[in-house]
Amino acid sequence: MPKKFDFSVNGKAVSVSLDNEETPLLNVLRNELGLMGTRFGCGLEQCGCCMVLVDGAPEKCCTKPVWNVAGKQIITVEGLGNAARPHPLQQAFIDEQAAQCGFCLAGILISAKALLDKNPEPSRAEIAQALDANICRCGSHNRIIRAVEKAAAIMRAGASG
């Protein structure tokens, strides 16, 4: 007998019916809702490819059972912005060409968003520390840190202007 789970994703109410209430949120996002931006990297909550915001807090969702997010608000990388209306972080990542393969980016963008929500003027060390929740194997770290610094500056200018 399928069970129904209600929560919101990127500001929209969603309702999914699943036989297995242990289904990870990541699989619900990708396979039920067709949101492919959040990636599977390890299934062990180690690499951060699956980072999403749950009620504003960055959380890895590859093992997080769907029952655990019932009634909560989820933000994924698709919820940050799009080509027509990019989030300042997304624009900064494009400007800085802050990637090689790009597989880790969705999770990193979410971790960076969570950091800037809390700390609009982070130091380089604070950015690096926040991103230690994510693994980048290609070695794009410095570009990524630069992009977050740039986005933070743009967002501060926007907030004060």
Place this chain on the structure above:
Amino acid sequence: MNAPLPGPLNDNPNLNRWVAFPSPGKVTVLTGRVELGQGVLTAMAQIAADELDIAIERVTVRSGDTEKAPNEGYTAGSQSIQFGGIAIRQACADVRTLFLEQAAKVLGCKVDDLSIRDGRIHRNGTSTGQDYWTLSGAVDLTVKATGGGARKRVADLKSVGTSNARFDLPGKIFGESAFIHDMQIDGMVHARVVRQPNRGATIGAIDENAIRRAAKGPIEFVRNGNFLAILGADETAVEAAGVAAVNHVTWRNIEAPTPTQQEANWLLQRPVVERVFGAPDAGNAQSKERYEATYTRGYLAHASISPSCGLAIYRDSKLTVWTHCQGVYPLRAALAKTLKLEPSSIVVHHVQGSGCYGHNGADDAAADAAIIAMQKPGQAIRVRWRREEEFIYEPKTPAMVVKVRALLDDAGKPVDWTQEIWSPTHNQRPGAGGNLLGAIALPDPPPEPPPNDVPEANGGGATRNAEPLYDIPAKRILHHLVTEAPVRTSALRGLGAMPNVFALECCIDELAERAGQDPVQYRLSITGDVRARAVIEKVAAMAKWQAGAPGGTGTGRGIAFARYKNRAAYSSVVVELSVDEEIRLHRVWCATDAGLVINPDGVINQLEGGIIQSASWVLKEQVRFDNGVASFDWETYPVLKFSEVPEIEIELINTKDEVPLGVGEVTAGPTAAAIGNAVSHALGARIRDLPLTRERIMAALLKE
């Protein structure tokens, strides 16, 4: 008489394999090279845009497709730009010439009166109303390239030399379906393979009930010999079953690697094939002094951020496969052999995966999907390896022991150099020296390939960069090709270059110290190669290198140099770090000469990536064995974190008249050796075994 065609163009001479004009205003450029996160497709578009005289926005690059794209073997060895790029350049130049000739015919004028501006034909500077697309019906691109099209002079290149933004990044940044993992095919089912632990292992018992209980959803078993897979429509159920199956399927004839085997020195007493290159043995050379040191490195994993994925469907006697591997044509050939199909009945498409850095599980995951698809005709199959599966079963780069013996003259400079190497093979790519993993589990498995390594003509495997570029009168390589390794070994970024350059560039520092000379000066005193000298001098200037900086203070600097394969890009690296119980990287400077630079930011990005990955190998990485591969996740195989990455400054020496060269691998060796030399400077003690762990630092300090 035209110059010989570039290799890949000679192999695939029909111009329609390279260029097409599919619709007004659009150009498709085809390449056998594939995007692995290195930005190669954008660079190819820049090359094509310049040779065709069109805006880059009009160019779409299609790559890695056995139906349409040219066969260029593997995307490997930092050769895409050097060889694949020049092929596109010449193909486009030939195409441009054919169109100008056709335009001259239509317009009744001389070719010399015509030029092309963003695809439109101009006559003496005025638009003619003709363009590539009005003429394309009359220009036959099925003809063979002649090499007759004049390639643009370097001074006339417009897009080449600029940091054009990567085409593929926005989609990845906005979270669109960008990777093979995101592909959806109607009716697709998910699959996980219950991996055969080793060649010859046979299935004992399968506790299907326990696996089904763990799945909590419908699953199906598919078996062929010792190849066992679990299928189902719900990925959650299939994944859970795949995890559970590890404990609910028993195997006979298991051979599990042991902790002793994980160390490089284990290789010293194994059966080998002897290979010798270079000058005859020095014998009783007249030299007065002899210096000898031995360096080691353990097994490394590619550790791609995503586990491998492959999709396949077998329908109407045709097998279609989607893969993120490095060579779609070699994979097609290997699949044909495994599945007993004609290559012509298999189509292999490349779809991007995560960064691979060499031969990881990609080919094997594609083969898994294909093997299952053959047993389930009409059913689309998606195989995604589990994280542990990728770590345990991906091919590892082999452990190596490198012993350097130098004979020295009165001034302490080397006059005779022997680099002696113990290493298993660096090449078990399917079809080129190895087998597809799934094939070994099938009934009637293919035999083990005979011992081999990458030929010297292709840069060598274990011998890559084993010969110093320095001016040394006699040099030789002794390669003990170890024929049996505890795990499958194959190509990782740079192959033997990293351990070889680590060994020889650390040794050069040791010789400099012995001669009482500064490492930079010592290197310059034994190299006359102008481009080598230029990168060494440049990086020393960037880092404000000071000769005679006191050692043993806990903070140190080191320099190293290499020319990749001794025939590609030149790079020199300086590292600044501090050591207490652990090593902390502060800053890295790098000067590189990669010939004509196609995309400066793309080159810098690749160099940065090579530096950071090499630093991670040197400081942290070794695959551990303990009753099997014991490095199976990111906690048991840690890599460099954001907070551990140094600041990096890179300068390119843009030698515009030189051939453009790849840069993905050139920094691996110099970074490793520069770290080794900086640690030695900081500690006043030398560590010759990688990785540079806390235990090794403590041992080196106690020895002093």
